[in-house]
Amino acid sequence: MATSSSTLRVGVVGYGHLGQFLVGRILKEGSGAGVSLAFVWNRNTNKLKGCVPDDLILSDLTTFTDRKCDVIVEVCHPQIVKDFGLQFLSQAHLLVGSPSALSDPTLNQKLQQAARQHGRTLYIPSGALWGGLDIQRLNDSGTLKALFIRMSKHPSCFRLTGDMLSDWTEGEGRRVLYSGSVAELCPLAPNNVNTMAAAAMAAGALGFAGVQGEIVSDTALSDYHVVEVEVTGSNGFSVHTVRRNPAKLGAVTGSATYNSFWNSLLVCQGHGGRVHLC
Template sequence: MSNQRKRRIGVVGYGHVGVYLVNQIQKEGDENNVELAFVWNRTKEKMEHTVEPSLQLHNLEDFKEREADLIVEVAHPSITRIYGERFLSAGNLLGLKITMTKHPNSFKLEGKLAGKDLSAIRDRTILYEGPVRQLCPMAPNNVNTMAAAAMAAHTLGFDRVIGVLVADPSVPDWHLVDVEVTGVINETNGQVFSVTTRRRNPAAPGVVTGVATFASFWSSILVCRGHGGRVFFC
C-alpha cells in the first residue's frame, strides 16, 4: 500500500449511486489510496446501520470541517445550485447525472414538462427539442450529459447546443445517448462533415441511472486528482 496520504472523498447523496460509491470506497479504498471524509443525505435515517456514525454528516453546512479533497454530488441538482461554489472553494467537485433516450417511466420531469402524461405514451415521442439551457430546469435528473457537452463546447454553450429528450417504450431496459457533431457546409458541393456516436447503457426498468454508469463514477473518482477548482466531467 502507498505511503501517500489518502485522498478524502465526501459523498453528497445516498441514493443508488451514493450507496454504490460508499461501498466501493469502503471495499477498495485502501488499494486505491482513498477514504471516506463524510456521507450526507437529506434523510439521515437512510444512513443508519450502513454508514458509521463518525462518517455521517448531518448538516451539509459543516462540510468544510471534514477536509474532503473531492466532493461527489449524487443528490439533486438543487444541491449543486446552492452549494456548488462553496464545494469548489474547499475541494474538487464531480458533477454526476446522465440524460438519454429511455423508457417513459425513467424520466423525472419538472416545470412545463411535469404536466405530460408519460404513462400514456405508446410510441417513440420527443418530449423536448431545443437549446439545453431551457431543458435543464425541466429535467434536472436527466440532462447531465447535455449540460456537460454545453460546458465543454464553450464556443456553443447552453444556448447553441441542442438537446433532444425522447421517451421510447420500446427500450424498457436501455438508456441511449446519441451524439452528433456537425461541421460547416462545404460551399462547393454542399457536403457536411459529421461524427455520430451511440452509447447503449443497460438499465433496470424505470431507473434513472444505467448499470455502466456506476463503474464510470468510481473510475472518475480514482482519476480525479486535483483540477484547480474546476468542475470535472465524467
C-alpha cells in the same frame, strides 16, 4: 491537495442509488484504490444509519468544513450545487454529479471563478456521454461547429417537472418530449439530462444555449437507455455515436454510468483552478 501517492479523501453528498454505489465501493475497495471517505451526507440521515459508519455520517451539511477532504462529490440534486457549490470549492475540489445546475449561466460563471480563485477543480463527470474529451478537444481547437444529443428512455425512467409525461400508456411507442436548446431543457428534466449538461460544458464555445438536445419517451426501451451524439466540425467533419446503456424500468441512471462515475472520481486529483471533464 491530494497527490497520486496519497489517499484521496472524499466527501459524498447524497445517498441515492449513485451515492450508495460510490460509498459502498469506497468502503470496500477504497484502500486499494487510494480513496477514503471523509463524510457522507443525506437529506434523510436515517437512511445512512446501519449502512455508513456513524463517525462518517454528517448530519448538518453546513458543518462540512469540519471534515477535511480533497474532493466533494455531489450526487444529490442541482439545488445542492446552487446552495453549496461556492462553499464546497472554497474548501475542496468539486465533482458535480448534477451538472444540469450549470445551465444557470450566473451560477456557472461564479463556480468557474471560485475554482480559479481557490485553485480548485470543478470536475464534470462524463457519465453516459461517449466521446466527451473528443468534443472538448474540438472545442478548444476552435473547430467545433455544432453538437446535438438525443436521449431516449422508457417513460418510467424520466423525472420531469410539470405534467409532460403524466398521460403515458404502456405500448404507446415513441414520443418526442422536447427538442431545442439544452439550456431550456435542463430545468424541465434536471435529473435526466446530466449527460447533455456534461456535453455542454465540454462544448464551452457553444454553451448550453448553443448545444441542441432532444428527449424521447419510448415504451419499447424496457432494457436500456439510448444516447445519440452528433458532432459537427469544420471542413465537413462529423461524428455520430449511439450508446445503449443497460437500465431497468424506472431507473434514472443506466447501469454502465455507475462504473463511469467511479472512474471519474479516481482522476479527481491535480487539475486545480479550472473546469475538467473526467
